Amino acid sequence: MDFDSVVHGRRSIRGYKPDPIPKEVLKEIIEVATRAPSSMNTQPWHLHVISGEPLDRIRKGNTERNLAGIPSSREFRVEKGYEGVHRERQVKVAIQLFEAMGIERHDKQKRQDWVLRGFRQFDAPVSVIVAYDKELEGDIRHFDLGAVTYGLALAAWSRGIGSVINSQGIMQSPVVREHANIPDNHVIQTSVAMGYPDFDFPANAVVSTRRPVDEVATFVGFDD
Template sequence: MKYDEVVHGRRSIRGYKPIPVPQDVIREVVEMAMRAPSSMNTQPWHLYVITGEPLDRIRKGNTERNLAGVPHSREFRTHDKYEGEHRDRQVGIAKQLFAAMGIAREDKDGRQDWVLRGFRQFDAPLSIIVTYDRELAGNDIAPFDCGAIANALVNAAWSRGLGCVINSQGIMQSPVVREHAGIADDEVIQISIAMGYPDDDFPANAVVSERKSIDDAVVWVGFDD
């Protein structure tokens, strides 16, 4: 694909075919993604590419602990509920997804099932956990760099026919992730990326999130009118 085909075609994938992703394909994706920019070329990231039984154990433990009411232990800073236009966009994509899936507002079971899919990393056949060195914790540069490689991973994957969704529900219980992925104590868990071949029959996969206009996002400085 050309770059603009990747950027304009890519969308978040929440339903996957039960087909394993070959390791050589993932290696290509990761090699491309590691060209992502980083502050002063520090490249703070580590990538744990997980599939099969270890991923199933993470799904199971994450789901069971969340349903049991164990407080989340995500290792990045969170914030209070979104407000204003940010909340409007959050609600907007939820409405798009629920409409595509036929989940009514009063359908508590359907909404619960959707939440559980997030805990299971949307049943994707593969997950990439992004971490960074704990010695860099306490500033925002390393997480920013991890965001850069996360973006590079989803775009590189799309160029190889793979879909992704960046999600934090799948790592809400960090002890589970650490145990079954073998993540070292001197690393901070930043985010997870579910990945696999898109199931074209899964309705939510057709959803394309609405984007604010360039005029709402950009301040032009120093240009002639």
């Protein structure tokens, strides 16, 4: 696929086939993703690629602790809830997903099941835990990590592999650290669930909308 087709075709995948992703394919994806721009070439990213029993233990521990009411221990700063137009966009995509999945507003059981899927990283066969060097706290690391994470999503999609960037799956960071063997000098930023898409899963048909260019960008010094 050409680049524009990859970008426009990619969407967040929340339902996966159980098929494993070959390790060599994951290495290819990471090699491409780590060509992302990096401030001063610092390359602060660390990618912990988890599958099999260790990932099952992370799913189980994250879910059990969240259901037990243990407060989130995500290691990056969590801002207050979205408001205004940002909240409207968040709600809009949630409505799209719930409509695709047939989840009614009053159906507490189905809504709870959806939340639990997030805690389990949507049962994807692979999870990439994205972390950064602790000594770079307060630096421009978030720009670099966002770039490499988008690179993962695009490189995976170009190989027929879906993904969804998912912070629900790392809410209980002690569980993630233990079973992913993440060293103390790495700070967990987010996770990327990854696998071959199950296109019979209704939510996978959802494509979120984007603002038009004229709303996003302003142009100065150009002839109309």
